[in-house]
Structure formats: C-alpha cells, structure tokens
Amino acid sequence: MGAESDDTGAFRAELRDWLETNCPESLRDANGPEDSICWGGKRWVFESEDQKLWLDRCAARGLTVPTWPKEYGGAGYSREQEKIFHQEMARINARSPLQSFGIWMLGPALLHFGTPEQKAHFLPPISRGEIRWCQGYSEPGAGSDLASVQTKCEDKGDHWLVNGQKIWTSYADQADWIFALVRTDREAKKHLGITFLLLDMTSPGVTTRPIKLISGASPFCETFFDNVEVPKEHAPGISSVVGTVNRGWDVAKYLLTHERTMISATGSGARSLGAVLSEEAGGLTDASLRAAAVKAEVDALAIGLTLERYKDMAESGMGVGDASAMLKYVGTELNKDRHELMMAAGGSDALEWDGPHTTRPADWLRTKANSIEGGTSEVMLGIVSRRVLGLPG
Amino acid sequence: MAKLVLTEEERMLADSARAFLDDAAPVKHLRGLRDAGKTHDAALWKEMAAMGWAGILVPESAGGADMGHAAAGVLAAEMGKTLVASPFLSSSVIAATALRQVSDKRAAEALAAIAGGETAYALAIDEGPKFAPEATQMAARREGNGFRLTGRKTFVVDGGFADRLLVLARTDDGLTLFDLPADRAGVTRDARAMIDSRDAARVTFDEVEATGEDVLGQVDEAMTVLKPALEAGQAALAAELSGLAAGAFGMTVAYLKERKQFGMLIGQFQALQHRAADLWCQTEVTASAILHAGRKLDEDPANATLAVSLAKARATETAKHAVIEGVQMHGGIGMTDAFDMGFYMKRARVGAEWLGDYGYHAEQVARLRGF
Numbered sequence: 001m002g003a004e005s006d007d008t009g010a011f012r013a014e015l016r017d018w019l020e021t022n023c024p025e026s027l028r029d030a031n032g033p034e035d036s037i038c039w040g041g042k043r044w045v046f047e048s049e050d051q052k053l054w055l056d057r058c059a060a061r062g063l064t065v066p067t068w069p070k071e072y073g074g075a076g077y078s079r080e081q082e083k084i085f086h087q088e089m090a091r092i093n094a095r096s097p098l099q100s101f102g103i104w105m106l107g108p109a110l111l112h113f114g115t116p117e118q119k120a121h122f123l124p125p126i127s128r129g130e131i132r133w134c135q136g137y138s139e140p141g142a143g144s145d146l147a148s149v150q151t152k153c154e155d156k157g158d159h160w161l162v163n164g165q166k167i168w169t170s171y172a173d174q175a176d177w178i179f180a181l182v183r184t185d186r187e188a189k190k191h192l193g194i195t196f197l198l199l200d201m202t203s204p205g206v207t208t209r210p211i212k213l214i215s216g217a218s219p220f221c222e223t224f225f226d227n228v229e230v231p232k233e234h235a236p237g238i239s240s241v242v243g244t245v246n247r248g249w250d251v252a253k254y255l256l257t258h259e260r261t262m263i264s265a266t267g268s269g270a271r272s273l274g275a276v277l278s279e280e281a282g283g284l285t286d287a288s289l290r291a292a293a294v295k296a297e298v299d300a301l302a303i304g305l306t307l308e309r310y311k312d313m314a315e316s317g318m319g320v321g322d323a324s325a326m327l328k329y330v331g332t333e334l335n336k337d338r339h340e341l342m343m344a345a346g347g348s349d350a351l352e353w354d355g356p357h358t359t360r361p362a363d364w365l366r367t368k369a370n371s372i373e374g375g376t377s378e379v380m381l382g383i384v385s386r387r388v389l390g391l392p393g
Numbered sequence: 394m395a396k397l398v399l400t401e402e403e404r405m406l407a408d409s410a411r412a413f414l415d416d417a418a419p420v421k422h423l424r425g426l427r428d429a430g431k432t433h434d435a436a437l438w439k440e441m442a443a444m445g446w447a448g449i450l451v452p453e454s455a456g457g458a459d460m461g462h463a464a465a466g467v468l469a470a471e472m473g474k475t476l477v478a479s480p481f482l483s484s485s486v487i488a489a490t491a492l493r494q495v496s497d498k499r500a501a502e503a504l505a506a507i508a509g510g511e512t513a514y515a516l517a518i519d520e521g522p523k524f525a526p527e528a529t530q531m532a533a534r535r536e537g538n539g540f541r542l543t544g545r546k547t548f549v550v551d552g553g554f555a556d557r558l559l560v561l562a563r564t565d566d567g568l569t570l571f572d573l574p575a576d577r578a579g580v581t582r583d584a585r586a587m588i589d590s591r592d593a594a595r596v597t598f599d600e601v602e603a604t605g606e607d608v609l610g611q612v613d614e615a616m617t618v619l620k621p622a623l624e625a626g627q628a629a630l631a632a633e634l635s636g637l638a639a640g641a642f643g644m645t646v647a648y649l650k651e652r653k654q655f656g657m658l659i660g661q662f663q664a665l666q667h668r669a670a671d672l673w674c675q676t677e678v679t680a681s682a683i684l685h686a687g688r689k690l691d692e693d694p695a696n697a698t699l700a701v702s703l704a705k706a707r708a709t710e711t712a713k714h715a716v717i718e719g720v721q722m723h724g725g726i727g728m729t730d731a732f733d734m735g736f737y738m739k740r741a742r743v744g745a746e747w748l749g750d751y752g753y754h755a756e757q758v759a760r761l762r763g764f
Contacts, residue, residue: 274764284764294759299678301699301758302707306681309397316398326674384673385666389646392661 012084019088022057024050027095037099041132041176058097059128065103068111072119073127079315101170102126102133106179108258109196113243113251121238122198134201136166136180136223137252143168144379146181146256147190147249151225153182153197160184160197160240162205162228168373172208172221175201185246196248198240199230215365216353257321259374260328273297273338277345284345293341296334303330322387329380332370339364394692395463397684403467406460410471413444418477420640420733423590426478432584432592433554438479442510446481450489450625455504457489462625463687466632470683473636474643476740478591480513483551486629488514488559491570491622495610503557503572515555515575516626517546517596518619524749526561526568526619533562533569533603540564542571542579542601550747552594553584559609559622560598567613571603578602589743590736621694624701627748628686631701631708634744635683638676638708638715641737645669645719665722672718679704679711702749702757709751712741 004012027050029036038044038055046052058064061075066085068074077085089096107126110119125131142148151164162182172178178201185193199206205228210218230240243251273293277284284290310327314320342350342357343364349356350364371377385391399407418437426434441447449465451457465486472481489507492500506512518526531544542562552558558580560571575582579601582594610618646669649660659665686704689697716738720727727734745751 272762272764274759274762278764290759290764294755294764297762297764298703298706298755298758301703301762302678302682305397305685306678309681309684312396312398316396318398323677326677329671330674330678378667381667381670381674382663384670389666389669389673391646391649391666391669392658 008080008084011081012088015085016088016091018061019092019094022054023092023094024054026050027054027097028093030090030093030095032095037096038129039100039132039171039174040098040102040129041100041174042130043174043176044129044132054095055097055129062127064098064129065107065127068107068123068127072111072123079311098129100126100129100132101135101175101179102131105135105255105259106133106198109179109242109251109255112254113196115239117237118239118242121235131176132171132174134169134172134175134178134223136169136172136178138168139165140167144376146252146375147194149181149183149194151180151182152186153184153195153230155184156229158232160230160232162197162199162225162230164225166223166225167211167220169208169221169223170219172201172223173210177201178206178223179242181248181252184248188246191249193246194248194252195245196242196251197230198234198242199228200234203228203230205229213365214368215362217362217366256375257324260324260380273300273341277342280345289341289344292337293345296337296341299330299334300338303327303334306330322383325375325380325383326388328374329371329377329384332367333377335370336367339367395688397681397688399463399467399684402460403464406464407467407471409444410446410468411474413440414471414475414477418472419475420736423476423478423736424733427590432587432590433478433480433551435554437477438513439510441479441481442508447485447510448489448504448508449485450493451485451504451508452493455501455508457504457508461687462628462690463684465625465629466683466687469629469632470636470639473633473638474640476589476637476640476736480515480551480555482626482629482633483516483555484512484514487516487622487626488557490625491559491609491618492572494618494621499606500609512557513551513555514557514559515549515552515594516622517549517552517558518561519548520544520546522547524746524753526623529561529563529568531560531562531598533564533571535565539602539604540569540571540607542598542603544598546596546598548747549582549594549596551592552582552596553592558596559619561615561619564613568615568619569612570609570615570619571607572609573601573603573607587743589740591740591743593743623748624694624697625690627705627754628683628690628697628701630744630748631686631704632683634708634712634741635676635679637737637741637744638679638712641712641715641719641734641741642669642672642676644734644737645672645715645722648723659722668718668722672715675711675714679707682707698757699761702754702761705749706751706754706758709745709754713745716741 038051062070063075065073066075066077066082070076103126107123110122137146139149141150154161178199180197181194182197183193184195205226207224208221211220212218232240234240274297277293284293310320342360346357346360350360353361386393445458446468448457449460453459484507489504492504520530533540533542555575558573558575560573561568579599581597584594587593649665649669652659682704686700689700719734723734726732
C-alpha cells in the first residue's frame with residue numbers, strides 16, 4: 001500500500017487519538033461472543049456502565065453509523081474514511097458500539113426511499129440505539145417466494161388495518177418497531193400489491209412467539225397481527241409507508257440486494273482459518289483436513305477481494321445490481337464450509353455445548369441458515385442465471 | 394491501493410486488444426497453426442509488438458509502453474479468451490521483468506529487443522514434472538573466469554523457437570540465472586508436441602560455456618532477479634487462464650441459449666442453469682484475485698507473493714472447472730475435435746502446470762497465512 005496523503009493521515013491520527021481516549025478498556029474485546037454487542041432499544045439492558053458510555057460517545061460523534069449524513073446521526077464518512085475507521089477500531093480491538101436491523105436494513109431503505117420528514121424522524125433514534133427495529137418479511141407461505149406475502153393491510157381512511165402472520169422475524173420479541181411487507185392490493189400482480197409499512201410493536205393486536213432452533217437459541221419469532229390499527233401518519237407529516245403504496249417491492253428488492261452483500265461479508269472473516277486451527281491442540285496434522293482448510297482459505301481471500309472489487313465498482317458508478325446474488329451465494333456457502341472445518345478440527349471437544357470451544361457448535365449450526373435467509377443459494381443461482389446470464393426462463 | 398476496477402487506459406487497452414484478436418487470432422487461428430504443424434506465428438507476434446504489447450513492461454527509455462502488471466494481465470486475459478499463441482508471457486512478461494531488475498547497458502539493450510519483438514526469450518528452469526525452482530540440480534561449474542553448464546531442462550515453454558534462454562543453474566553457494574543465446578554450442582533443443590499445440594522443449598546442456606557477462610544479476614543470487622520475474626509470469630498466466638475460462642464460459646452460455654432438446658432450449662433446464670450460474674460466480678471471484686495481483690505487483694512488488702499465488706491457485710481451478718463444465722454442457726459435440734472446446738481444455742491443463750500448479754500455490758497461501 002502506498003503512503004497516505006496528508007489529509008488521510010491527519011484524519012487517521014485524529015480518529016486514532018479519539019478512539020484511544022474514548023473506548024473503555026473493557027470494550028476492547030472485539031473477538032468476544034456475538035451477543036456482547038449492544039442491540040439498543042427501549043428494552044436493552046446494558047451489561048455495564050462502560051457499554052452504555054461507549055454507545056453514547058460513539059453516537060455523539062456519528063460513529064454508530066459512520067457513513068450516514070451528519071444531520072441523521074452519522075459522521076458523513078466516505079468509503080475510504082469508513083475503511084480507516086474499521087482499521088482503527090480493529091487496531092485497538094474495539095467492540096462495535098451498536099448493531100441493529102435499523103442500521104443494516106431500515107436505515108439504507110429510508111436513506112434511499114424515505115421523505116426528508118421520515119429520515120429526520122426515524123434515523124436519529126436508530127443511530128443513538130434508542131429504537132430497536134425488526135424485519136417482517138417472510139410468512140409461512142412466503143419464504144423463498146417472498147413476493148407471495150399475504151398479510152392483509154386494508155385502507156380504513158385515517159389508518160391501516162393489518163391482519164396476518166410473519167415468520168423468521170429476527171428478535172421480534174425484543175424489538176420496539178417493525179418494518180413489514182404487507183399486501184395492500186389483492187387484485188394486482190403479486191409484485192405490485194405490496195406496501196412497505198412501519199409500525200409500533202406495542203400496538204394492540206401484535207403478539208410474538210420465539211422459535212427454538214437446532215442451536216438451542218431462539219433468535220427468530222413468529223409474529224401475529226390481529227386487527228392491528230396503524231395510523232397513516234405516526235406524527236404530523238410522518239407517513240407510516242416507505243416509498244409508494246403498492247410499490248413496496250421496489251424497497252424490498254433494494255434492501256435484499258443490500259442484505260445479500262452484507263450476509264456475504266460473513267464469509268470472509270479477517271482471521272486466517274489456518275491460523276485459528278493451527279493454534280489448537282494438535283494443530284492441523286490431518287492431511288485431508290489441512291488441504292480442505294487451505295482451499296477454504298484461498299476461497300475466503302478471493303471472495304474478500306471480490307467484495308472489495310464490487311464496492312469499488314459501485315463507487316465508480318458501475319451498476320452491480322443482480323450480481324450481488326453472486327456475493328451472497330459464494331459468501332454463505334464458504335461460511336458453512338469454514339464452520340464445518342472448525343468443527344472437524346475441534347473433534348470431540350467441539351461437541352460439547354459449553355466445552356473448550358465455547359460457542360463453536362452453536363455458531364456452526366447458525367451458519368446453516370446463511371444459505372437460506374435473504375434468499376436461498378438456489379434462488380441466488382436462479383437470479384444469476386436469468387438476470388445476469390440471460391438464460392431463458 | 395488503486396481501485397479494483399480497470400482504469401480508462403486499461404479498458405481501452407482491453408477493447409483494442411479484443412478488436413484486434415477477434416480479427417487476427419480467433420481460436421481457428423490456433424487450429425490452423427496446429428493443422429499446419431506450427432506452434433507459433435512470427436508474423437502475428439510482429440504485429441502485436443508493433444502495437445506496443447511486447448514492450449508493455451519495458452521502460453519507455455528502452456522503447457516500451459511501461460503500463461504495468463495489471464495492464465499486462467488485461468492483455469494476457471484477452472489473449473486467453475481466444476487461446477492466442479505467442480511468446481508474450483515468456484518474453485514480454487517473465488524475461489522483461491527479470492531484465493528490469495538489472496540496470497546495465499546490456500539489459501537495456503535486451504529490453505529494447507524484447508519491446509521491438511526482435512528477440513524472443515524462453516525460461517528454462519524445470520527439471521522434473523513439477524515446478525520446483527529451489528530444487529534445481531543442473532550445475533554451472535566454475536572454470537577460469539566463466540562457467541560450464543551441464544544438465545537437462547524440461548517444459549521450456551517457447552523453447553523450440555526462442556532466440557535466448559534464461560537458464561537457472563546451481564553454482565557454488567546458491568542458484569545463478571544465466572541469459573544465453575539458444576544456439577550456443579552444446580545446447581540441444583528437442584521441441585515436444587504438446588497437448589495445447591503450443592511450443593515447449595526439452596533442452597540439454599552439454600558443457601555449455603558461459604562467461605560472467607552471461608550472468609543476469611549476481612552469481613549465487615538468482616532469486617533477486619528471478620522471483621519478481623516468476624511472480625510477474627504467474628500473475629499474467631493466471632490472467633490468461635481467467636480469460637480462457639471466460640472464453641469457454643461464453644461459448645457454453647451461448648450454446649445453452651440455442652441448443653434444443655426435449656422440445657425446449659437446454660438453457661431452460663434448472664439443472665444446467667445452476668451449473669452455469671455457479672461457474673459464473675467462480676469466474677467473478679477469480680477475476681478479483683487476478684486484478685488484485687496485478688495491482689499489488691505494480692504498487693508493492695516486494696510483498697506480492699500472497700496476491701500472486703492466490704491468483705494462480707484460483708485461476709487454475711476456475712479454468713479447469715470452466716472447461717470441464719464446458720464439455721459437459723455441450724454434450725457430445727464438446728468431445729469432437731471440430732469443435733473448439735477441446736483446445737480450451739488442453740491449454741487449461743498446460744496453464745495449470747506451468748509456473749506452479751494449484752498445490753504449489755495453495756501451499757504458498759497456506760504458508761503466508763499462518764498454517
């Protein structure tokens with residue numbers, strides 16, 4: 001890498017200094033368990049004073065959502081600055097101050113499709129970790145075929161009336177608000193009668209039920225809507241619909257593309273698989289296991305570079321669009337491979353829920369969902385074959 | 394690092410190369426050479442040199458275009474798409490990079506001759522069936538002020554017609570790289586019929602005389618000069634293989650859109666759609682590693698080994714995958730000599746071995762990633 005320009009160098013130095021001063025010692029544990037990162041929201045219980053302090057300090061500087069505009073709680077960073085931010089966070093092993101579906105999903109949707117009033121109303125509380133959002137997409141009859149959503153949403157003049165059921169709603173039982181795909185026109189073609197709706201989870205008629213998974217955890221819920229009344233405006237001038245009524249699929253599609261890129265990022269962990277496995281008792285002495293791990297490492301590096309390349313392409317104004325399905329497919333399949341290898345390397349030690357490898361078995365099981373959520377691998381291959389390669393339907 | 398997208402200049406280079414090669418060197422050109430019992434086309438190489446390709450890594454002071462390794466990869470990929478046979482990798486990438494490590498008048502003259510397409514080089518390092526430069530046995534025995542080289546080299550790509558040879562041999566305290574005319578007394582070349590219809594020779598050295606003048610770089614320190622040259626060659630070969638994969642893939646997707654069986658286009662079958670889509674995903678991932686290797690060689694050549702080995706490992710596997718799937722999805726016609734897919738398959742196999750196979754480069758990645 002070449003030398004940094006003066007401006008970049010000064011930016012880095014200033015940020016490094018701020019992080020050194022402001023990141024509490026107890027939060028310098030980025031490799032800790034995933035659930036140690038704050039999700040925010042009204043019901044969040046901070047594990048420590050430090051956790052809250054770190055969140056508040058970062059939020060005040062826009063660092064919970066560094067690339068968002070300053071007026072909406074961000075730091076207005078360019079991608080280059082964001083990269084430096086992540087490098088400097090990694091340098092002191094700082095824990096991320098906040099994670100949420102508001103940051104990952106709703107924020108980007110509002111930034112792209114929201115009115116100025118919606119952005120000003122909804123984005124700052126997300127950046128400060130005050131409101132926790134969940135995503136209401138899938139239904140029992142609409143999984144891979146997401147556009148088949150049936151949750152009914154009727155226009156009742158001053159409000160919408162919602163009836164139906166969602167499934168695989170991540171952390172719905174702990175969320176304050178939900179962004180959901182609902183059907184506002186039953187006559188239209190299936191992609192055209194969908195609306196992207198925002199509603200308060202404390203509204204009368206909303207109930208949730210956690211689903212226990214093979215990992216033993218329950219990160220997902222069933223969410224039921226029974227005659228839920230959603231005001232047309234949550235506050236004067238603040239519509240409860242993002243984008244246009246009946247055109248919610250446009251928003252959903254935009255977000256799916258975004259989500260695919262994000263999920264794929266889980267596949268290219270910064271740590272070398274070989275380094276992780278070589279440190280363990282016995283190391284990588286099994287030749288076939290070692291060969292498989294080397295292949296996974298080669299692929300992980302190349303996939304990481306592909307993410308970089310696609311970001312560079314997007315930044316250069318080259319459309320990426322449907323090709324993001326490729327990122328999702330290769331990233332999630334690789335992640336499954338990596339966790340299979342880690343389980344194999346751990347041997348019987350990795351078979352204990354609370355054994356020497358702590359969360360490894362639960363993490364391994366969790367990765368099996370990577371190639372299902374956000375569109376299955378087969379759906380991704382379908383998108384590539386039809387929309388990228390132009391193969392006949 | 395510069396972005397992982399082609400610059401305007403690189404894109405123009407790719408476009409002009411494609412336009413020229415589609416006309417002057419489609420796959421049927423290679424087929425024609427094979428049918429005529431030839432392994433290269435000197436006239437074609439002259440034309441390529443006239444366009445500045447032979448000097449793409451040669452300094453402007455020596456008459457080159459000096460566009461860098463990423464640009465060399467762009468050219469190699471375009472050549473790979475239609476399997477263009479030329480000494481581009483041997484001369485313009487490997488030998489040019491080796492000569493650039495040495496700053497004397499003789500090296501400058503040699504670089505100028507490469508840029509002009511007047512001198513073709515070949516690299517003579519392999520002695521067994523696998524790439525292992527560190528294990529070189531061939532001896533260069535001290536005699537007076539010079540050396541006597543005795544031994545055998547194999548898989549000397551472009552060695553049948555090259556004017557000069559870069560020869561790796563063992564000296565008293567290490568390895569030394571010699572730059573010799575291919576017709577020096579005691580050198581015997583046996584051009585072999587290779588599966589990819591390209592040139593490669595077994596070369597025997599019998600008490601071949603070499604002077605201090607013939608040493609490229611320092612005695613016993615071949616790797617100072619050779620390592621950058623090998624890495625440049627590996628990156629460009631990886632780029633050629635990625636172009637080859639793209640070429641084979643393009644033929645395959647076109648076929649899926651026109652071939653009918655069971656009353657429908659075979660591209661409508663989901664089983665084939667998913668095979669094709671998976672293959673495209675793999676080619677995209679490999680393309681990233683290729684461009685990254687080129688950028689790394691241009692910006693931080695002393696630390697490019699991981700990037701280069703990653704590119705060669707991925708490209709080898711992707712090209713193999715592309716030609717195997719290419720034949721399978723074409724069905725019976727893919728097995729015929731009249732159809733071009735076989736040429737792609739054979740070149741992919743040669744490219745897989747040359748300058749280190751998948752296992753060699755994957756092991757480099759493993760070593761550098763803490764395995």
